[in-house]
Every structure is written in C-alpha cells, then in structure tokens.
Amino acid sequence: MKTYDVVVVGAGPAGITASLRMAREGLKVLLLERGDAPGSKNMFGGMLPYAPLVEELLPCFWDQAPWERHVVKRTLTVLAKKSATSLVFESEGFDGPPYSGYTLFRPIFDGWYAQKATEAGVRLLTGCLAEELLMHEGAVSGVTVGREKGEVAAPAVIVCDGVLSLLAKKAGLYRPPEASDMALGIKALFHLGEEEIDERFNLVRRQGVSQEFRGCTEGIRGGGFIYTQTETLSVGLVLHLDSLKKSGTPPYELFERFCSLGQVRKILKGARMREYSAHVLPEGGYRGIPQLYTGGLLLAGDAAGLCYANGLNMEGMNLAIASGFFAAETVIDAFSKGDFSARQMARYENRLRESFVLRDMKTFAKTTDLMHNDRLFSAYPQMVGTIMEEIFKSDGKPRKSLGRICREAARVLPIGQLIADAFKGGRSLI
Amino acid sequence: MITDDIFELVSYRVCEEAHIRVSREVCQGCTHRACTFTCPARCYEWNAEKKRIDFAYEACLECGTCLIICDRGALEWHYPKGGFGVRFRLT
Numbered sequence: 001m002k003t004y005d006v007v008v009v010g011a012g013p014a015g016i017t018a019s020l021r022m023a024r025e026g027l028k029v030l031l032l033e034r035g036d037a038p039g040s041k042n043m044f045g046g047m048l049p050y051a052p053l054v055e056e057l058l059p060c061f062w063d064q065a066p067w068e069r070h071v072v073k074r075t076l077t078v079l080a081k082k083s084a085t086s087l088v089f090e091s092e093g094f095d096g097p098p099y100s101g102y103t104l105f106r107p108i109f110d111g112w113y114a115q116k117a118t119e120a121g122v123r124l125l126t127g128c129l130a131e132e133l134l135m136h137e138g139a140v141s142g143v144t145v146g147r148e149k150g151e152v153a154a155p156a157v158i159v160c161d162g163v164l165s166l167l168a169k170k171a172g173l174y175r176p177p178e179a180s181d182m183a184l185g186i187k188a189l190f191h192l193g194e195e196e197i198d199e200r201f202n203l204v205r206r207q208g209v210s211q212e213f214r215g216c217t218e219g220i221r222g223g224g225f226i227y228t229q230t231e232t233l234s235v236g237l238v239l240h241l242d243s244l245k246k247s248g249t250p251p252y253e254l255f256e257r258f259c260s261l262g263q264v265r266k267i268l269k270g271a272r273m274r275e276y277s278a279h280v281l282p283e284g285g286y287r288g289i290p291q292l293y294t295g296g297l298l299l300a301g302d303a304a305g306l307c308y309a310n311g312l313n314m315e316g317m318n319l320a321i322a323s324g325f326f327a328a329e330t331v332i333d334a335f336s337k338g339d340f341s342a343r344q345m346a347r348y349e350n351r352l353r354e355s356f357v358l359r360d361m362k363t364f365a366k367t368t369d370l371m372h373n374d375r376l377f378s379a380y381p382q383m384v385g386t387i388m389e390e391i392f393k394s395d396g397k398p399r400k401s402l403g404r405i406c407r408e409a410a411r412v413l414p415i416g417q418l419i420a421d422a423f424k425g426g427r428s429l430i
Numbered sequence: 431m432i433t434d435d436i437f438e439l440v441s442y443r444v445c446e447e448a449h450i451r452v453s454r455e456v457c458q459g460c461t462h463r464a465c466t467f468t469c470p471a472r473c474y475e476w477n478a479e480k481k482r483i484d485f486a487y488e489a490c491l492e493c494g495t496c497l498i499i500c501d502r503g504a505l506e507w508h509y510p511k512g513g514f515g516v517r518f519r520l521t
Contacts, residue, residue, distance in 0.1 A: 034512045036443070036517065040517050043493070043518065043521060126512075164494045184493065241468070241498050241499055245462065245464040250467045250472075252470060255432065255436075275440070275520055276436045276437065277491065277521040278470035278491045278493045279492075
C-alpha cells in the first residue's frame, strides 16, 4: 500500500490550493483528479473574484495566472415582456491590479494552478477516481482508487470532489439535498472575437463584463448570465431544480429562448457556438452547509456547499480557494500535534468561521430564502418593466406621479404579499 | 437553431461500462418522469410503446440533475471510471 501524509481528492481550486499549501510545509501530498486533466470536469460561470490568499502561496499569482479579462463592469438586467431595465455599475477602481474579478477557462486555469502544485512537490494523478474511504479505528485513513483498486493510506484526507461529493456521502457527512437547494447551470461558449466583444460591450485593454439577467426564465426561479472572455462569451442559465421540475420545461429549450431574446440576440449576433456544458451547483446557502469534518477528513469547496448567490454576487471559486487553504492549515496543525481526531479537525470550522468564508455565507443566509421567492422571477420583473415604461412613455396623456405609477403597477399582487416581500427582502439584503 | 447543434459540441471519452444504472421497475411507479425533461443532455426518454424509461449514458454531462431530481431512488449513480466520460475543453 502506498502511503502519503495527505490525500486530496479533486484537483479544482480547493484541492490545488490545499495541496500547494501543504507541500510548501513539506508534507507528502497526493492529489487525485478523476478527469484526464484538471478542469476537464468543471463547469463554471463565470468569474473568479479576487482572492488575496493565493498570493501567500504564489507571489505575483495574478500576474502569472492565465485569466482572460478583468471585470470592470457589472450589469443587472431585468427583463419584462417587452422591455429591459438595466443597472450598470462600472468602476475605475476595478480597472487596475489587484482587479476585483477575473474571467477564465477552468481547464486552462486549473491546469496551470495544478502545475504550480506539482512544482512544489505535490504528486498529481489524473484520470484517477477515488472510490472508497479507508477507515481505521473510526477515523478516515486513506482512499481506494479506481486504478487496479489500489489503496492509498494517509492520516488525513481532504475531500474536494465537488457539489455531488460522493465521498462526503461515504463519510456520513452528506445530507441528501432537497431539489430546492440545488440549481442547474447550463451554458454555451460562443466565439465572437476580441475586437467585436470590445466594441459591443465598450471595452478596452482586456476589460471584461459580467451581465446577469432576471425575468428571463419563464417564471422558473433562476436567471441568465453573460461573461466576457478574451475572444468568447459564456452565456447561460441557472435554474433551481425544484422549480425546473415543476415547469416541465427542458433546460436547453429555455436556453434557446433566452438566446433569442432581443437583449441577448443582439449581443450574440454572428457569434459561433463552441462548447456546451451543464452542472448542478449548491444553492442551499448557509443552512445547506454539511458538517465539514470528521476524524481524518475535511470537506472543502463545493463539496462543503460553499457557494452563494445573493441576487447580485454569485461566488464559489474564491470560497473554494479559501476553504482549501484553511483545510491545509488545519492538516498542518494536526501533523504538528500528531492528532487527526474529529476534535482536532473541528478547528477547520473555527478557521472558516473567523474568515470571510463562513462569514459571507452567514451574511447572506436570509438572502438564500429570498432567492427562493417565485415572485422575484416573474411578477417583480414585470412590475419593474411596467413602472419604467410608464415613466418614459409619451402618449399625449397627463403624466402620473411616480407614487401613483408604482401603486398601479403593484396592483398585480395582493398588498399583504407586497409588504411581506418588501420586509423580507429588506431584512435579507440590509 | 441552438438545440440542433448544442449536443454535438461536447467531447467525451466513452467508457464501455455505464456509470449510472436505472432501475426500470422503480421507474414504473413514477408520476412525474422529470428526468426525461430536466436532463440537460437528453439522456432519459420515456418509451411509450414499451412503457419504460430508456436511458443512454454516453452523452451524460455528469451534472447530477437526475440524481437530485429522482425522488424514488431509481438510480445507482457513480462517476465514470477515471479518465472517462465528459471532457470539457474550455468551459
């Protein structure tokens, strides 16, 4: 049996960060990846928000990392039947390093990042599926790998095998998720060319845009997105699974109709579709987070449910990086004490609680409930459209006050409902 | 049209062995058959003639939708063997 100090399952941002951190400390780390290369199984929106932690591992990380564009412009577009209302935020502050967010391709970024880990001494095995956990005296003591049913022993295992975490299930840390706590992301990559993207979005010098859409999912809880890479656009939908199931609508048909909406069609004109992908993502928020440790084992990244959407931000990859980092610190600490018990591993949770990871998840705990309000995806986008249309419409009739316009537009919902939603919305966001 | 082309744009290294197994007996009692329309890769199809779910694993994106959506425990769900299955190039 092969023996390592630590086995890390999953060469995504959480697993690579953890491996790199531990290798720097001199630990003998085995990093397992079931894809034939890191990133080949990953589906991503997306944008990686700036994560200062990685600079502790690799100085000048952001100068070296193969990202596509830095995001300077964030747009939220609310679609109604015949109109679109956008809120555009653009900041000069986001236009210089350290940038606030980066678009990137996961197979390229993860591949580069994993190489940094192997250069630091991590042993990376790709095309290798970790199937079972080895147990010794009630604690996890290694994994079995698909290749010739080999066994790898290690006193600590960090599980970063993604949102479906089959290994967390085997460790007894997994709560079967409700369909309402999971969303399906589907996306297509479109090639448009660098100049054309710069022109359509009014960008220069590798500046990038993220655009979110509401009211484009035919009443299903969810939204649409567009991210700019250097020469391509990532265009997709995120759909809550219970709501999708109830709708009876295939996601790719929704996607097709999303792409044919005026606002999206104009952006995609002449673009060529290159790749299609889909994956579920955790939407359970703070209360969806499972227990994150047991004897000899820690969960990080999506496997730990560390992902949130609050209506404006959608974050996961930076939480994965940070959780991988803190998982590594916990294991390093465990080695110095020679103690891998659940009690020792519980310090991981304390580290996450002190950091932005669980703090952010907690800050937006109530927002998760808000994002499960059906009206936010049907009635309210229509209402926004009606109000804006009334404000700008010129038809020879006397204008109404803004108050009256809003009151009239709000009549589609019972007043009690409106007040309850406003109260809940206010409480969860403010 | 997008849905005519979209499924052709995915690369795979198909394993000889199916990584998901569907219990057709359990499926018989299902009232919603949500797997047939929520699967983003169209892997599940209701065969009206034979009155059963037909499942083809080859185009699976390993996304997990069916695993979450099936409320009858009809699926034995694994990842494909290491190095096999869907292979995203850029996404």
